[in-house]
Amino acid sequence: MTSNVLVFIEQRRGKVHPASYQLLNLATQVAAQTGAQAEACIVGEGVASLADAVAAQGAKKVYIVDDPVLALYRAIPYTKALVAALDAAAAKILLVPTTFMGRDLASRVAARKRAALAIDCTEVRQDGADLIAVKPMYAGKFSGTFRLTGDRLQVVTVRSNAYSAAAPQTGARADVQSVALSLTDRDQRLKINEVTATGSGVKDVTEADIVVSGGRSLKSAENFKILYDLAAALDGAVGASRAACDAGYQPHTRQVGLTGKVVTPKLYIACGIDGAIQHLAGMRGSKVIVAINTKKEAPIFKVATYGCIADLFTLVPLLTEEFKKLKEH
Amino acid sequence: MRILTIVKQVPDSNATIKVLAEGKGIDFAGLKLVADPFDEFGIELAVQLREKRSDVSEIVALTLGGEKAGETLRIALAMGADVGVHICDPKLETKDELFNAAVIAEAMKKDAKGFDLILCGKHNIDLDAGAVGPAVAEFLDLPHVGAVTGLDVSADGKHFTARRRIEGAEEVVECDLPALLTIEKGLVEPRYPSLPNLMKAKKKPVTLLTAGDLPGVAEYAETTKFVSISAPPPKPECKFIEGEPPQMAKELVRLLRDEAKVL
Ligand SMILES: Cc1cc2nc3c(=O)[nH]c(=O)nc-3n(C[C@H](O)[C@H](O)[C@H](O)COP(=O)(O)OP(=O)(O)OC[C@H]3O[C@@H](n4cnc5c(N)ncnc54)[C@H](O)[C@@H]3O)c2cc1C
Numbered sequence: 354m355t356s357n358v359l360v361f362i363e364q365r366r367g368k369v370h371p372a373s374y375q376l377l378n379l380a381t382q383v384a385a386q387t388g389a390q391a392e393a394c395i396v397g398e399g400v401a402s403l404a405d406a407v408a409a410q411g412a413k414k415v416y417i418v419d420d421p422v423l424a425l426y427r428a429i430p431y432t433k434a435l436v437a438a439l440d441a442a443a444a445k446i447l448l449v450p451t452t453f454m455g456r457d458l459a460s461r462v463a464a465r466k467r468a469a470l471a472i473d474c475t476e477v478r479q480d481g482a483d484l485i486a487v488k489p490m491y492a493g494k495f496s497g498t499f500r501l502t503g504d505r506l507q508v509v510t511v512r513s514n515a516y517s518a519a520a521p522q523t524g525a526r527a528d529v530q531s532v533a534l535s536l537t538d539r540d541q542r543l544k545i546n547e548v549t550a551t552g553s554g555v556k557d558v559t560e561a562d563i564v565v566s567g568g569r570s571l572k573s574a575e576n577f578k579i580l581y582d583l584a585a586a587l588d589g590a591v592g593a594s595r596a597a598c599d600a601g602y603q604p605h606t607r608q609v610g611l612t613g614k615v616v617t618p619k620l621y622i623a624c625g626i627d628g629a630i631q632h633l634a635g636m637r638g639s640k641v642i643v644a645i646n647t648k649k650e651a652p653i654f655k656v657a658t659y660g661c662i663a664d665l666f667t668l669v670p671l672l673t674e675e676f677k678k679l680k681e682h
Numbered sequence: 683m684r685i686l687t688i689v690k691q692v693p694d695s696n697a698t699i700k701v702l703a704e705g706k707g708i709d710f711a712g713l714k715l716v717a718d719p720f721d722e723f724g725i726e727l728a729v730q731l732r733e734k735r736s737d738v739s740e741i742v743a744l745t746l747g748g749e750k751a752g753e754t755l756r757i758a759l760a761m762g763a764d765v766g767v768h769i770c771d772p773k774l775e776t777k778d779e780l781f782n783a784a785v786i787a788e789a790m791k792k793d794a795k796g797f798d799l800i801l802c803g804k805h806n807i808d809l810d811a812g813a814v815g816p817a818v819a820e821f822l823d824l825p826h827v828g829a830v831t832g833l834d835v836s837a838d839g840k841h842f843t844a845r846r847r848i849e850g851a852e853e854v855v856e857c858d859l860p861a862l863l864t865i866e867k868g869l870v871e872p873r874y875p876s877l878p879n880l881m882k883a884k885k886k887p888v889t890l891l892t893a894g895d896l897p898g899v900a901e902y903a904e905t906t907k908f909v910s911i912s913a914p915p916p917k918p919e920c921k922f923i924e925g926e927p928p929q930m931a932k933e934l935v936r937l938l939r940d941e942a943k944v945l
Contacts (some may be wrong), residue, residue, distance in 0.1 A: 365849075370869040402733065427855075428816065428826060453848045456805075457828045460813035463780055464820035469905035480713070488906075490911060491699055491708070491809050498705075498909040499777070505905060542861075546718045547854040555852035561909050563944075587945075605868045606847060611695050612867040613806060620944045631695055637743060637914075641942045643934065644920070657920040659937060661930050671931035679935060679945065 356389040359416075359433060359444035361408055363454055364397055367425070370560075372450035374410040374518035376511055380448055381411045381475055381519070392416065393527075394438040396431055398424040401531070408527035411519055415527045420534050420682065423540065428453050429540045432461045437532045439466065439506070446484065448477075451510040452559065463508040469501035470508045473615075475515045475638070484509065492611050492634035512641060513559075514617050522582055532659065550580075556590035558609060563589030563620045566609055566636070569596035570625030570647075570665065577602055579669045580624060586676040590635075593617065594626050610635035624665040628653025645669070683859075684795060684837045685728045685741045685824055687763060688786060688802035689721040689816065691754040694809060701715060705910035717754045720803020722761075723871040725863040727833065728801055729762035737839050740764050742797070744789065746782055748775060752888070758874030759883035766888035767793075773893045777908040783817035784902040790822060790892055791898065798839065800862040804829050815864035824864040827855055831869050859872070 358380040363370040373393075380391035386465050393412035397402055397419065405413045418434040435458065439447060447462070449455040451473045463470035471486035477494065478485050482503025486535060490497040501507040558564050565584040571577055577591065584591045593603035595610055609616055611631035621639035628644070628651055636642070644657035645665050654660045661668055693699055694714040698917035702709055710819050717725070725743065743758035744767040745751045755766040767789060771822065774785050790797065800819075805812030812828075819826035832845030842923055843856045875883070893899060923937070939945045 424854070428819075428828070432820070453829060454806045456812050457816055460780075460816035461820045463813070464783065464817040466903075467902070468780075470778075471815060472813055478697055485909070486906075489692065489810050490808065490812060492695060493706075494913075495701065495911050496914050497777070497911045500907045500909050502903075502905045502907070509698075543827065545853050545855050548851055549853075550851050559849050606852075608867070611692040611832075615810075619826060620942075621936065634695070641726075641938070641944050642831075643938070654922075656917055658918070658933060658942065660920040660922045661934060663927055663930060664921065667927045668931060672934065673928055675931045675935040679714055679939065 356384070356387040357442055357444045358384045358389060358391050358446040358448060359439060359442050360391065360393045360412065361394045361447065361449040361455070361458070362393050362614050363450050363452060364395065364400060364403060365552045367400065367403065369403060369406065370430055370450050370523045371518070372452065372511070372513040375514070375516045376448040376450060377407070377410045377412055378519040379511065379516045383479060387581050392430060392444065394418070394435060394442070396423055396434045402434045402528065408525045410525050414442070414623070415529045416532050417529060417588050418479065418534050419533045422536060425545045427543055427545065428457055429543065430536055431458050432465060433515070433540060435462050437534055438616065441530065441532050443539060447504065447506065447508045449508065450508045451512050454550040455510045456585055458506050459510045466506050468506035470509045471499050471501060472510045474509050477509050487626050487636065492631070493615070493637050494634070514619060529553065546547050558590045558592040558607060558616050559614050561590035562618050563617045564592045564616055565588045565589055565624065566592035566594065566626055566671050567597055567602070567624045568594040568626035569600060571597060571602055579666070579673070583622070583669055583673045585677070586673050586680065594632050623634060623653050623668055626653055628656065664678065683737070683738050683798045683922065685731065685738060686790065686797040687728050687741065687743050687758060688719070688800070688818070689725060689745050689754055689758050690718045690749040690806050690808070691715050691745065691747050692718045692806055692808040695719070697802045701911055701913065705912045706795045706913065707812060715753070715845045717757045718803050718806045718932035720805060720807070720865060721779065721866070723867065723870055724763050724803060724871040725758045725763060726870040731761045731835065735835070736908040737755070742767060744786065745769070746785055747774070755888060755938055756880065757875055759886045760879040761873060766885060767891060767919040768888055769891045771892040774899065774938045776904045777809060778789050779811050779813040780789060780817050780906065781902055781904045784821055784844065785896065785899055786817050787815070787821035788896040796860070798859045800824070802864055804864045815862055819862040824860055824862050825857050826864065827857065828864045829866040830863045831866045833863065833869065847873070
């Protein structure tokens with residue numbers, strides 16, 4: 354086993370999840386401590402063309418598992434593909450973005466390789482052969498520190514925006530190695546019949562750098578339009594509290610919180626959201642939090658970076674205008 | 683069709699959790715513990731499947747946890763599970779989900795009748811991880827579908843189609859049983875167990891298992907060890923922005939651009 358660090362580059366339809374590049378930067382730092390190198394693995398169909406972009410982000414070697422059966426994510430074929438790349442790389446550490454795919458895949462790969470595993474980490478560092486990982490616990494109310502033993506492969510999924518990506522080095526080259534995959538019928542027991550985009554072209558909360566969320570106080574689905582306008586001005590996504598989703602103002606796919614999605618954008622704007630502990634569970638890891646609420650005592654202000662005690666129906670459209678002005682300059 | 687639902691006892695999401703000295707763990711004294719809300723979706727789904735179909739022969743609820751976790755098993759039994767399995771041994775209690783999954787998989791291998799459908803939550807709200815479902819499936823060489831929001835089991839009980847949520851999209855997948863599903867919010871609304879059902883649940887059989895009953899566990903080790911827990915560093919006080927809404931909007935945008943630098 355070398356001490357190389359392998360990053361799983363998550364892509365869907367040729368579009369790389371930005372967290373993958375953040376992890377390449379982390380991999381470069383971790384590998385440097387032991388004189389090892391950062392490597393990457395891309396799994397999918399027709400993904401070989403992504404190798405240059407991945408090299409520009411710091412990968413010294415890129416393993417490609419390219420096969421039509423890998424066009425869409427399925428746990429077992431992807432597990433087999435990633436394990437084949439891990440074996441080819443003889444890597445000691447595997448870094449995976451914390452996404453739906455990342456959690457799913459990392460768990461299965463770690464089980465297959467009898468690896469040590471930590472999921473949704475905000476900090477990763479080496480301690481001798483061991484790896485120290487810090488991750489949220491109890492719905493984000495605490496952070497836990499874990500030690501992954503160094504006598505085996507260590508698999509870690511890392512939160513979006515916990516680390517930043519390096520500036521791309523255009524023209525940087527990597528060794529590219531294609532890795533063969535052989536699947537049995539048993540590996541393909543699961544078939545995907547249909548993929549439907551939710552939220553019709555509007556970004557998902559887990560993908561956006563900026564999330565604008567609304568609560569029960571929006572009072573109707575129509576009123577959410579002002580939040581969509583604000584999100585559009587910021588190239589962000591719209592989220593909602595459970596109360597707003599339960600009332601039917603927004604689909605549950607947009608719910609942020611304990612029983613919704615956990616988001617860690619650079620900027621989270623909570624409009625008319627009280628800040629119940631279950632909502633905080635989904636957004637307290639955001640880098641900067643803005644709260645707009647009429648009630649000074651609302652608990653959301655306890656986690657907010659900036660607070661506006663104001664009526665959202667007045668302030669949100671004004672904000673949208675200001676952001677638009679900023680864009681024009 | 684035999685269904686297994688995996689349930690974990692976790693602190694109630696509304697409870698105030700206190701950390702022990704030096705972050706050695708959390709203080710369980712007086713802490714309200716409940717069935718994990720995502721695992722409850724799994725129990726509810728199992729019970730609804732039985733209500734809708736005639737071929738569900740048995741629903742087994744399984745938990746891995748200390749003696750108190752028996753209470754959580756009783757909730758599952760009161761909601762409609764028929765029998766319980768309680769893996770209860772301090773030697774097997776870890777915060778390593780991969781190890782926990784191995785223990786659960788070993789316990790399932792001991793069950794001679796086998797399971798057609800295995801259900802658990804998308805993740806548990808204590809470890810915030812979600813590795814148990816996929817890892818149990820891997821250890822038992824079963825397919826799994828994560829974050830299921832819709833399910834349709836074929837009339838012959840041999841296949842299913844499921845809807846699952848991925849970032850920005852939903853997929854409809856098709857698969858043979860046996861399989862493991864992890865359940866997302868929105869598919870079912872868990873029922874509250876009634877008092878009579880809670881009483882009846884006390885009479886339902888629960889099998890206790892310890893490390894001695896699961897020799898296969900010796901093959902696995904706890905490889906991710908809990909070190910400590912701490913409250914996240916306190917957030918700096920919220921900076922309130924003064925003024926009338928138009929000034930407020932201008933000032934907020936300025937701060938986000940120049941001070942927070944997120945634009
Ligand atoms: C097991 C469990 C899981 C849960 N999971 C989640 C979850 O995943 N996500 C989640 O969000 N919740 C969750 N909840 C629910 C949570 O406890 C709260 O009930 C919910 O978050 C409240 O939503 P809200 O803030 O929109 O509504 P409210 O609590 O009604 O708050 C509305 C807020 O809007 C403010 N307001 C009113 N009018 C205006 C105005 N014109 N301008 C500005 N501000 C205004 C009010 O001051 C108030 O603060 C869960 C609860 C449980 C028990």
